[in-house]
Amino acid sequence: MTMARPVQILISFWTAVLSAFSAAVYAVVPRLVLAADRLRPLFGFTWPSISGATPPADVLCHFTRYEAVAFAMRLRSRHLQTRAFGVNPDGLDAYVQKHVIADTDRMHQWMGAGTGVIYACPHYGPFLLGALLVATQGSNASPSHVFYDPAESVPDNHRFDEFFQQFGDRLSVLHNEPRDLVRALRALKNKQCLSIMFDVVQRPTDSMFVPFFDRLYPAMGGAAYLSLQSGAPIIPAYVVPDCGRKARVAFGQPIEPGNFTNADRNTNIHDMTRMLFADFQKQLSRAPWHWIYWGNVGAASRFDRSVMYGHAALVAEISRRCLATPILLEKSPLLRRLVEARPESGPGASHDGPSTDTP
Amino acid sequence: MSALSDFRLRRRIASLVRDWRRGSPLPLIILPSTPASLQFASQLSRDMPVAVIGSPRLLADWAPSFCVQARSPLDVWRDVKMHKQLPYAVISYPDQLIGVDPSFYRVAIGDSNCAFSIVEMMLLMKFRAPAYLGKVRFCGRGEKAASTLTLHGFAGEVPAGLPKGEFDEWMLRLMEPVIECSRNPHDGWLARDVFALKVDGNFEKMLKIRLLEIEALLRMGDDLPEPVPLYRELQVELQSLRRKPQLLTG
Numbered sequence: 001m002t003m004a005r006p007v008q009i010l011i012s013f014w015t016a017v018l019s020a021f022s023a024a025v026y027a028v029v030p031r032l033v034l035a036a037d038r039l040r041p042l043f044g045f046t047w048p049s050i051s052g053a054t055p056p057a058d059v060l061c062h063f064t065r066y067e068a069v070a071f072a073m074r075l076r077s078r079h080l081q082t083r084a085f086g087v088n089p090d091g092l093d094a095y096v097q098k099h100v101i102a103d104t105d106r107m108h109q110w111m112g113a114g115t116g117v118i119y120a121c122p123h124y125g126p127f128l129l130g131a132l133l134v135a136t137q138g139s140n141a142s143p144s145h146v147f148y149d150p151a152e153s154v155p156d157n158h159r160f161d162e163f164f165q166q167f168g169d170r171l172s173v174l175h176n177e178p179r180d181l182v183r184a185l186r187a188l189k190n191k192q193c194l195s196i197m198f199d200v201v202q203r204p205t206d207s208m209f210v211p212f213f214d215r216l217y218p219a220m221g222g223a224a225y226l227s228l229q230s231g232a233p234i235i236p237a238y239v240v241p242d243c244g245r246k247a248r249v250a251f252g253q254p255i256e257p258g259n260f261t262n263a264d265r266n267t268n269i270h271d272m273t274r275m276l277f278a279d280f281q282k283q284l285s286r287a288p289w290h291w292i293y294w295g296n297v298g299a300a301s302r303f304d305r306s307v308m309y310g311h312a313a314l315v316a317e318i319s320r321r322c323l324a325t326p327i328l329l330e331k332s333p334l335l336r337r338l339v340e341a342r343p344e345s346g347p348g349a350s351h352d353g354p355s356t357d358t359p
Numbered sequence: 360m361s362a363l364s365d366f367r368l369r370r371r372i373a374s375l376v377r378d379w380r381r382g383s384p385l386p387l388i389i390l391p392s393t394p395a396s397l398q399f400a401s402q403l404s405r406d407m408p409v410a411v412i413g414s415p416r417l418l419a420d421w422a423p424s425f426c427v428q429a430r431s432p433l434d435v436w437r438d439v440k441m442h443k444q445l446p447y448a449v450i451s452y453p454d455q456l457i458g459v460d461p462s463f464y465r466v467a468i469g470d471s472n473c474a475f476s477i478v479e480m481m482l483l484m485k486f487r488a489p490a491y492l493g494k495v496r497f498c499g500r501g502e503k504a505a506s507t508l509t510l511h512g513f514a515g516e517v518p519a520g521l522p523k524g525e526f527d528e529w530m531l532r533l534m535e536p537v538i539e540c541s542r543n544p545h546d547g548w549l550a551r552d553v554f555a556l557k558v559d560g561n562f563e564k565m566l567k568i569r570l571l572e573i574e575a576l577l578r579m580g581d582d583l584p585e586p587v588p589l590y591r592e593l594q595v596e597l598q599s600l601r602r603k604p605q606l607l608t609g
Contacts, residue, residue: 205571207571208575218568295420299414303576314583317576318577321576332593
């Protein structure tokens with residue numbers, strides 16, 4: 001007993017020292033990186049790219065010192081994410097209260113509206129802390145839910161499955177498969193909240209394409225479908241690293257299903273998903289460093305933005321794609337009619353702009 | 360074994376850089392996607408001007424610290440076509456490139472057809488640049504899989520205006536390192552799963568993606584001030600076409 005007391009004091013002391021050291025590193029390293037970046041022209045070194053690709057050149061050109069800022073930001077995100085994996089069920093509320101800054105009043109307001117809430121969280125910054133924030137909104141009687149791809153399609157998700165399962169009845173894990181989609185819908189109808197990762201598609205052939213950074217980007221309509229079926233709004237939520245080893249959750253513009261009243265459900269799903277990605281694009285235009293899937297944007301097919309403003313440009317863009325895959329014209333008479341009747345003049349008709357990724 | 364620790368590769372890089380400084384034409388290098396070949400490309404790009412043709416998404420996944428931005432065949436072709444000689448060495452990873460448009464040429468390999476980009480052939484026909492093929496030898500399995508890379512000069516000059524039979528032959532010769540990897544896919548070959556999309560049956564997937572893209576464009580047409588009824592009809596037709604299990608044969 002007499003020996004145990006000094007050992008405890010020693011352990012507490014070193015824990016406090018390590019914690020202070022870690023806080024200092026968290027605060028100082030990004031500043032050091034940015035300061036060192038000023039010396040880059042002299043020494044010609046490059047920053048390592050951690051966790052994800054850089055944006056394509058046409059996006060990258062809008063951001064000065066992208067690599068250094070991304071490196072600094074991602075070091076912070078990685079640190080926060082690693083620490084978040086150490087949270088246990090007993091310490092969840094205290095941890096979130098201490099390390100996550102969010103407008104909880106608005107969250108309570110959405111939850112109190114009587115429809116359930118869908119938080120659309122991309123793989124952006126230390127997104128795990130966003131999931132923990134959602135977990136604190138749940139209880140044993142009315143759990144929160146996280147919805148993402150199963151470990152069979154993304155092996156790394158096994159780690160998240162194991163982590164989330166420890167929160168038991170308070171947070172349930174739902175996977176992107178029909179049975180869990182029904183469960184998610186039931187949960188929303190019971191006025192519970194759901195966090196959904198919407199920015200990555202495993203099977204592009206089962207997806208839809210939405211405009212995103214002048215490209216046609218594959219997107220899943222799951223969030224929009226659930227919203228339309230349940231009446232729950234979609235709230236875009238972006239988690240960014242903040243000062244003092246904290247993460248800040250920034251909410252985007254809520255997307256209310258009641259505003260989409262087209263008779264065709266698929267059109268509503270597409271329009272809602274498009275709006276969700278437009279909100280995400282706004283956030284990325286402000287702070288692109290936190291997203292890890294920029295490589296998918298680089299790989300997506302570009303299109304001429306003027307298709308949004310004129311028929312001629314739209315038909316020219318479609319024609320270009322059909323000329324690259326002539327078999328589609330054979331299979332679709334209406335497509336052939338559209339392409340063959342296209343106006344020879346007008347905006348975009350003779351456009352030689354962005355093309356597919358091959359000569 | 361890493362490219363950097365491989366003495367022969369370091370010598371090869373030194374010799375390529377020496378040739379470039381002497382003013383010799385810059386080469387085209389065709390490599391299969393392996394950790395060793397990525398390290399080789401990364402090292403070479405530090406020592407001389409290089410363009411890498413491959414998939415940016417895949418390279419970001421396989422080699423996050425890869426220091427060159429991968430470019431599409433079209434991008435490189437547009438950039439070089441006005442020059443008399445290649446303005447930079449071109450390193451191509453044909454096993455990463457997937458497409459269904461006419462710039463992809465289908466070559467019979469065994470019982471099936473495989474689609475390869477014709478950009479390498481076009482570069483050779485236009486510039487008659489020296490070409491090197493990277494051959495890999497694998498050892499170990501699973502996490503311990505490793506590979507060694509050797510560069511072999513490509514003999515012969517590709518003449519312009521080839522008849523189909525001869526074109527196939529040249530294509531097969533150029534793609535030999537990649538085809539060799541596909542014959543006995545090893546854990547260390549990074550493009551193992553991606554290559555499957557280049558094979559005939561998977562063409563369907565690419566066509567369906569193209570249909571989805573056209574549908575998305577037509578939906579943008581709904582926002583235009585004067586709606587065109589044909590767009591809506593066409594969307595319905597494309598949706599039913601996309602739902603067919605076999606688009607090419609159905």
